[in-house]
Amino acid sequence: MVARIFKIIVIAMIALIVLVIWVGMSLFKGVDLGGTGHSTSPGVIDEYKARKIKMEKMEQLQANLEFVCKHEEKPELSQETQQLYNYALYHDLHNMWTGKRGDEVWNGLARYYRIAAMNGDYKANIRLQYLLKSGRISSDMPQTEVHNLNEELAKQLPATAYYNLYGYLDVGYGVRTEKDGKYAYLRKAADLGSREAQYVVGDILTDINDEETRPLRLKIYDQLLACASEQGLGQASVMLGIGLQRKNEYQQALEVFHQGTKNGSSSSASRLEEAFSGKQKDGDMDFLNLSEDSERSRRYKLSVITFMKRLSPTQSS
Template sequence: MQKTNSILDNLTFECKHEVRPPIDKEVHSLYDYALYHDLHNMWRGKKGDEVWQNMAVYYRIAAYNGDYKANLRLQWLLETKRVAVKKPQTEVYYLNKELEKTLPATAMYKLYYHLDSNYGVKTTPGGKFVYLRKAADMGSREAQLNLGQTLALIKDDATLKFRLDLREQLLKCATTQGQGEAAKWLGIYYESDKKYQEAIQAYHQGVKSGNQQSAFKLYQGFDKSKKHRLNAGIIQDLERSKRYEMIGDYLFDYDFLKPTVPDLDEIVPLPPAKLPPWDGKIAFQRWFEGPSPQKPSDELMQKLAEKAGLDWQTGLPLKK
């Protein structure tokens, strides 16, 4: 990529976190039920099959009652055609308008994301970075990662230090918001700069956010026989290394489910904390291998659908 004035001009960054509002428990029970069956369909499911078509109803009703997790998941299922509708672009457009009410920064990033596809969002040449910069400034962790990586690719020696410093700020902000890929790249940046403790903390956060490569880095780092650069900043601990390896293997094998490890500090806290007992499973794994959440009642579906002006059997707007 060549130097692009639209991305470098007047570019400063103040880290802002996007506030994720609480979701009503009744509403979220629709998402929990749908997600369980949605994810169990990911390996063998066919696009447009009965499972995804049925789960879309629960996601729709939850999304239009303020559940941003249901909204984002349904947008992805529509974008990938796992949920089949005649005009996916139209449904995604209205879902994203709804998302603006709860996660405006993420909704802005979704507009940027849709610029290169046929989803009704257009701009002038080079104008796409306006969406990206605005989303990052508003607090979108995905936009902060994307903007940081974009800055690194610009071919301009005169601005190199400025861009790398700014990229570090963007990656740090995204990392603290749970963006696993940002944490990995931040760790790599610190590792190359011999800031090993900072690298270890970044990778640890990356594992929490579901990044398999971060787990692999720490698995190597805590085992000095692997002869990794991180060895210089770590006291050998083979049990810690083994736990990161086991978690990393699970994240790799089940990447298609996008698991995260918010319970990481209960399994392998950073030194000097002692390692607690562990049964070898992460919380996501126990949930996925466990029984389905209770199916929401028809009465709850009807109540929430009516509140949002939807048909409770399809999740689509009532015809006027």
């Protein structure tokens, strides 16, 4: 009798233990307790992978777009070649509005540009390339002459030569490369110090439609514009100044617009003329949080007038 009762008790205890284990497994099903043999939620894994891919993408983009400002150093020009260049340029500019492509004036002055370019005058080289490409100076093989000139230019101003090559590839002027290969030359030109290339690369970066990379791209855009502005590109100065103005960084914008005025940007001078006029209020396009200064406003206005006069090639310098 006692043995039978004992047997019943043992069976009941075993059943109770099994029940407790079953309930526990039901309660903790799918919960990761940190040991081996537990599975992680698929959603967590996907989220981790997405974060990792995004991080790697940003790191790769930052490495690819890393930019160190470099200024292109221009070699000294001889007085003899500059005399030839200046003589040709004078007649060149005075023929710009009234002349016809391939006329006697342009073809007549071509020899002066060619002699100066052959003797290492990079200004004559650059101008001659433009006149040949635009058809103002006639040549039996203009594309060949242009590319020969650009190869010579690369020995003096490699950044400018790379930028020229990018322009020729862009319009298919005598040279070809694989699809989008022209951008490699543009990037090379910017890295070597071409201010024009730096501006164009920055402009391309802002046109990319990708919100994730936008903050990084805008940061590099500002670096490119600042570098180009330091080298005297007025267009870069005014665009950089506008960006700083929109971020309410008025002091920096003021300095950049002033640099732009020194770089010959009439737009920069015009903005400073208005900013010092005392008429601008917070939210206005030319507001820079400045006190009225009529004398400075007048000086910047005179700068604008001067720049406008210089746009006419018939104005003597």
